[in-house]
Amino acid sequence: MMFMTDRSPESALRLSVQGQIEATRKSPSSPLVEEVVSLFDQLRDRLLRYVISFGLPVQDGEDIVQEVFLALFGHLQLGRSRRNLRAWTFRVAHNQALKRRSQARIGAQQIMDDSALSMELALDTNPRPEDQAASSQRRQRVLAVVRALPEQDRRCLILRAEGLRYREIAEVLDISLGAVSLSLERSLTRLTRAAQW
């Protein structure tokens, strides 16, 4: 697509996105494309939250999610297994996020800091100052526990929060069902203990 040179990059980007939206509205797609887009609609936010919980920038997260669905299209186009596509997309996203993280050489501390930052950003809708203070304290406690969790326990907890069943989590992380169960028990026991402080 060509743009006038006097347009700002932001307006060019907006035009580009708008153009794509218009184009996709007008042009009919194959049933397989529609199926993959429908899965994207269902899973995009969950996958993006999961990927950026690795401490990756949101733009990188968006790239990964796009790659996941393009790979899914290739997978389905080849007539491969349709068994549990939700777990399949999370597994691909998980592997891509790990790869991107190691390429970016983001240290574990930074990831924790980023997770912490994202939780710090949680909007507080409590109108009363005393409620806000209590909510902030609870948030800090949850944050401290999540920060201290081993990587696998944190992954299990976040995947469960994103609605995955145990067998799906086991598939994504390539661990046993028993390991998922023990991991969640450890995390939740710590979280309940923190709530009693």
Add this chain to the structure above:
Amino acid sequence: MWYRDIHPTDQNLILAADGELSPRRLNRLRKHLSGCWECRVRAQELEGAISEFVHFHRRGLDPLLPPVAGSRASLKTQLNELASSNPTPGTPLLAWRRGLIPAAAIVLALVLASLIVLHQSPRRRQPTMYAASFVPISFPATDLTPGVASSETRDQVCRSNEGKNRDVPAALRRKVFALYGMPGADPKSYEVDYLITPALGGADDIGNLWPQSYSATIWNARVKDALEDRLHELVCRGDVELPTAQREISTDWIAAYKKYFHTDKPVN
């Protein structure tokens, strides 16, 4: 398993809350809970911890998520391009139903052809499955395109007046697309790019070539071209060693771009 004074473990309470207990065990647990205040309180504590974590997780990350419309439209455009460049059927069964036997035969022939091509290349490990399912967006498949450098020195590279990306012969381009399982890809949408550009001593080797999209993401072929120019300039100025530039561009060119352009996003 848990009657009267024998209380369920946290693990069993969590399994029950998550719907992961068998109906028989769940029944038993419910009977126990109906008579045990202590365990009911514990189950509520665990539920409270779950809802608190979910609340902070969602509320913390949701404000960071960009609107879905742009990425949805971009995905649909790319999928339509892929579907039109490589219109293979969804499943063999559907293909028969829709009378697409000739298309299935072509696909089979292409798969066999790529099997033969891949079989002839001993250094590619099990490339068939990988190649057939790999859609290169911002990075090549490392198995297929590890990056290959020639033996040119810095002086030779900097003395050369050759354009930074020599034209890749059509036959080699087709071979690259076949290797990546994209035999019908539109050449206008992809640049068959040198992972290590010849301007940095990259070799004319299929292990140094990959199909890079012009527009799939912001990290596309045009952005990589800008990095290649910058690295060539830095190498020839003596600011960066040639092997360093070759290593950085072949392992993670996006990280190299961010490093040498001092930015997190491509510069227009």
